[in-house]
Amino acid sequence: MIFEQFVILWVVIDPIGTIPVFVAVTAGMAPASLRRTAFQAAGVAALVLGFFLVFGQFLIDALGISLPAFQIAGGLILFLFALSMIFGQAMNGAGAMTERGDGMPAIFPLAVPSLASPGAMLAIVLLTDNHRFSIPEQAVTALVMLAVLGAALVMMLLAGPILRVIRRSGAAIVSRVMGMVLAAVAVDNVIEAVRALIEAW
Incomplete structure (x- = not known):
């Protein structure tokens, strides 16, 4: 059961899929700001979930x-957000927020909706249904959720060395390519939701 919950939460939280978003919004940030943003994003996502x-x-x-x-x-x-990555607005916005010391990139789009996605919110609700799961079982689910968020935090922190190697020009290229990938993922989510609605009718 624990492994099944881990797989479900890994898929809906998607730590790997958060990397391109993190690279986009932290381009140009100082290493200290980058680490702070990663910890803030993971912390806010944990609070929301x-x-x-x-x-x-x-x-x-x-x-x-x-x-x-x-x-x-x-x-x-x-x-x-994927469109803003493709057209370069996301990185410019991240740079401006870094100069102001604004922590908003950690909240949007990293914590919500990248880590604490709508699917993750609903998955947490379903996995902690009061009618089916006891309090100890729900506590185990909470620990599994924190483990997945911990993995996401590690992956965001590892994005720093990557940025130092590829530099800002490389980050711009990665941002646009990953923006296309993120747009495809977003469209797929909408298609799956529409299909579920049609099947429910």
């Missing part, structure tokens, strides 16, 4: 929100 672990079931039941609705919203947000 922790909130859904504790209160998510009550919130979703009260609002009547479905998984496809979450997926479509997250896919659209990721697609818009």
Whole structure:
């Protein structure tokens, strides 16, 4: 069960998929700022997913929100950010925020919706269903979630040495290529959500 939860949370949190987003928003940052952004992103994502672990079931039941609705919203947000990566706005924005000392890149798009994606929020709710899982089992799920976020943190920290090797021009190329990949992932999320809605009808 623990391995199954780990696989599910790894897929929906997608630590590897966060790397191109991290590279884009931290291009031009000093190493200290880069590390701080990585820790902030992982911390905020843990808080958001922790909130859904504790209160998510009550919130979703009260609002009547479905998984496809979450997926479509997250896919659209990721697609818009992917466009900014492709056209270079993401890196310019990251540089401006670094100069102001603004920590927003850690919150958007790294923590939400990259790490704490709509799919991850809903997966946490489903894996901690009060009707099916006991408190100790939900605590184990929380530990698995933190382990996956820890892996994402390590991968973001390793992006620093990569940036030092490829430099800013290389980061610009990587940003645009990964922007295309991220756009495809975002569109795929929307397609899957629409398919789920059609099947539900």
